[in-house]
Amino acid sequence: xxxxxxxxxxxxxxxxxxxxxxxxxxxxxxxxxxxxxxxxxxxxxxxxxxxxxxxxxxxxxxxxxxxxxxxxxxxxxxxxxxxxxxxxxxxxxxxxxxxxxxxxxxxxxxxxxxxxxxxxxxxxxxxxxxxxxxxxxxxxxxxxxxxxxxxxxxxxxxxxxxxxxxxxxxxxxxxxxxxxxxxxxxxxxxxxxxxxxxxxxxxxxxxxxxxxxxxxxxxxxxxxxxxxxxxxxxxxxxxxxxxxxxxxxxxxxxxxxxxxxxxxxxxxxxxxxxxxxxxxxxxxxxxxxxxxxxxxxxxxxxxxxxxxxxxxxxxxxxxxxxxxxxxxxxxxxxxxxxxxxxxxxxxxxxxxxxxxxxxxxxxxxxxxxxxxxxxxxxxxxxxxxxxx
Numbered sequence: 527x528x529x530x531x532x533x534x535x536x537x538x539x540x541x542x543x544x545x546x547x548x549x550x551x552x553x554x555x556x557x558x559x560x561x562x563x564x565x566x567x568x569x570x571x572x573x574x575x576x577x578x579x580x581x582x583x584x585x586x587x588x589x590x591x592x593x594x595x596x597x598x599x600x601x602x603x604x605x606x607x608x609x610x611x612x613x614x615x616x617x618x619x620x621x622x623x624x625x626x627x628x629x630x631x632x633x634x635x636x637x638x639x640x641x642x643x644x645x646x647x648x649x650x651x652x653x654x655x656x657x658x659x660x661x662x663x664x665x666x667x668x669x670x671x672x673x674x675x676x677x678x679x680x681x682x683x684x685x686x687x688x689x690x691x692x693x694x695x696x697x698x699x700x701x702x703x704x705x706x707x708x709x710x711x712x713x714x715x716x717x718x719x720x721x722x723x724x725x726x727x728x729x730x731x732x733x734x735x736x737x738x739x740x741x742x743x744x745x746x747x748x749x750x751x752x753x754x755x756x757x758x759x760x761x762x763x764x765x766x767x768x769x770x771x772x773x774x775x776x777x778x779x780x781x782x783x784x785x786x787x788x789x790x791x792x793x794x795x796x797x798x799x800x801x802x803x804x805x806x807x808x809x810x811x812x813x814x815x816x817x818x819x820x821x822x823x824x825x826x827x828x829x830x831x832x833x834x835x836x837x838x839x840x841x842x843x844x845x846x847x848x849x850x851x852x853x854x855x856x857x858x859x860x861x862x863x864x865x866x867x868x869x870x871x872x873x874x875x876x877x878x879x880x881x882x883x884x885x886x887x888x889x890x891x892x893x894x895x896x897x898x899x900x901x902x903x904x905x906x907x908x909x910x911x912x913x914x
Contacts, residue, residue: 527547527548527549527566527567527899528545528546528547528548528561528563528564528565528566528567529545529546529547529548529565529566529567529569529574529883530543530544530545530560530561530565530567530568530569531543531544531545531568531569531570531572531573531574531885532569532570532571532572532573533572533573533574534546534556534573534574534875535573535574535575535576535853535854535857536556536576536874536875536876537576537857537858537861537862537874537875537876538862538874538876540850540853540854541556541557541558541559542558543558543559543560544556544557544558544559544574545557545559545560545561545565546574546875546881546883547561548881548899549899550899551880551881551898551899551900552878552879552880552881552899553875553876553877553878553879553880553881554877554878555877556875556876556877567905569885569893569894569905571888572885572886572887572893572894573853573885573886573887573890574875574883574884574885574886575853575857575860575861575883575884575886576857576861576862576872576874576875576882576883576884577610577611577612577613577861577872577882577883577884577895577896577897578609578610578611578612578613578834578835578838578860578861578884579611579612579613579860579861579864579865579870579872580606580611580613580614580615580791580792580794580834580864581615581644581646581685581686581763581789581791581864581867581868581870582615582617582646582648582734582735582763582791582792582793583602583606583611583614583615583616583617583791583792583793583794583795583798583829584616584617584618584619584793584794584795584796584807584829585598585602585794585795585796585798586601586602586605586606586794586795586796586798586799586833587601587602587604587605587606587796587798587799587800588601588796588797588799588800588805589601589602589603589605589796590602590795590796590805590806590807591616591617591618591629591633592618592619592621592629592806592807592808594628594629594631594632594633595632596632596636596641599616599633599636599641599642600641602616602796602798603641603642605798605799605833606792606794606798606833606834607895607897607902608892608895608902608903609799609833609834609835609836609892609895610833610834610835610838610884610892610895611792611833611834612872612882612883612884612895612896612897612898612902613643613865613870613872613882614642614643615642615643615644615645615646615685615686615868615870616633616636616642616644616645616646617645617646617647617648617793618630618633618645618646618647618648618649618808619648619649619659619660619661619807619808620648620649620650620652620657620660620661620664620665620808621649621650621664621808621809622650622664623672626647626650626676627675627676627679630645630647630676630679630680630683630684631679631680633645633683634679634680634681634683634684637683638681638683643685643870643872644683644684644685644686644868644870645680645683645684645685646684646685646686646687646688647676647684647686647687647688648660648688648713648714648734649664649665649688649714650664650665650666651665651666651667651668651687651688651689651690651693651696651699652665652688652689652690652693652713652714652715653665653690653692653693653714653715653716653717655716656690656714656715656716656739656740656741657714657739658714658738658739658826658827658828659807659808659810659812659819659821659826659827659828659829660714660808660810661808661809661810664809667693667694667695667696668689668693668695668696668698668699669695670695670698670699670702673699673702673703674702677703677706677708682707684708685708685709685868685869685870686708686709686710686711686732686868687703687708687709687710687711688711688712688713688714688732688734689703689710689711689712689713689725689730690712690713690714690715690716690717691712691715691717691721691722691724691725691730691750692715692716692717692718692721696725697724697725697728700725700728700729700730701728701729703729704728704729704730709731709732709867709868709869710725710728710729710730710731710732711730711731711732711733711734711763712725712726712730712732712733712734712750712754713733713734713735713739713740714734714739714740715739715740715741715750716741717741717749717750718741718747718749719747719748719749719750719752719753722749722750722753722754723753723757726753726754726757726759726760730760731759731760731761731867732760732761732762732763732789732867732868733750733751733754733755733760733761733762733763734763735763735764735765735770735791735793736751736754736755736762736763736764736771736779737751737770737771737775738765738770738771738827755779755782755783758787760787761787761788761789761863761864761866761867762779762783762787762788762789763789763790763791764776764779764788764789764790764791764859765790765791765792765793765830765832765837766790766837766840766841766844767792767830767832767836767837767840768840769818769827769830769832770793770827770830773840773843773844776841776844776845777844777845777846780845780846780847780855781846785845785855785858785859785863786858786863787863788859788863789859789863789864789867790834790837790838790841790856790859790860790863790864791837791864792830792832792833792834792837793829793830793832794829794830794831794832794833795807795812795819795828795829795830795831797812797814797819797831798830798831798832798833799831799833800814800831802814802815802816802817804822805819807819807821807828807829810822810828812828812829814831817831818831819831834860835884835886835890835891835892837860838856838860838890839890841855841856841859841860842855842856842890861874862874880897880898880899881896881897881898881899882896882897882898883895883896884896885905891908892908893905893908894906894907894908895908
């Protein structure tokens with residue numbers, strides 16, 4: 527299959543015009559200008575970007591990953607793939623030991639079946655002081671035996687585990703997780719600057735949704751935000767949905783850490799793509815009003831209702847760059863960086879890579895989606911989503 531478009535972004539280069547040759551599920555060649563052979567699909571005045579890589583989300587379309595049921599996962603996956611997320615790492619909120627093992631075992635089977643691309647444990651080894659939309663009574667100190675049981679149950683499917691560095695045994699847990707080939711992240715934490723630095727030294731390389739559910743920056747106690755952003759070994763997640771962080775904060779982090787160390791995520795929950803109402807996130811009820819999810823009866827934000835195409839558009843708008851530079855920056859943050867941070871073998875249409883593509887119109891709305899060489903949304907069939 528040969529595709530041509532007025533603009534092709536590989537993650538590293540911008541080709542205008544450009545072409546991509548695909549054989550089965552792989553990209554075999556990419557080039558600038560016009561190809562020697564006629565195109566199978568001439569996409570015209572469209573922009574082709576790598577498939578989005580969302581490494582932190584809890585559900586969508588009414589489906590909840592914590593339910594650990596094939597139908598709920600399939601529902602969430604279908605919603606997010608239609609919005610351009612060709613790689614999805616399912617996040618689980620804090621649960622009791624037996625529930626956690628059950629959830630991990632079920633989702634591991636879904637990973638091995640190819641329905642999702644990995645599991646992220648956002649808990650239970652977090653701070654009750656920064657619990658966010660997690661059940662504080664279920665949070666606990668990391669126990670080496672429990673971690674070993676969970677890793678065994680996952681059979682290699684867990685890609686990332688978020689841990690609060692101040693919990694008793696956290697540094698040893700980070701070392702254990704990293705030794706097992708899993709990415710350790712820092713989040714939902716009241717850690718000091720020094721405690722965060724110690725966690726990074728122990729092997730943590732990701733900051734979970736920077737600023738959110740984190741001790742804030744203080745002039746005398748910089749806290750985790752400063753420790754995470756100043757260390758070049760760390761990639762920081764950001765939820766650029768217009769709710770979780772102000773545009774100026776996102777712009778400041780782009781200027782501070784550079785475009786290579788930001789990973790855009792949705793933190794989407796079951797209400798994504800649905801109407802306002804009452805939903806579940808783990809054991810908690812969540813009220814969604816005007817598209818904003820909050821723990822029922824509180825002002826605490828409970829994930830998001832964003833999809834990656836929306837996050838991508840807002841990143842282009844608010845990153846502080848313009849034109850092609852903004853596009854390239856957003857592509858790296860929505861595809862290349864998250865894949866690299868979690869060691870996923872995706873992230874751009876380059877020879878040998880899986881053929882995961884998103885076709886965007888002039889307004890950066892999704893016009894088509896390809897995953898592994900197959901159209902998820904075929905050209906000419908997409909319904910233009912409302913602008914965010």
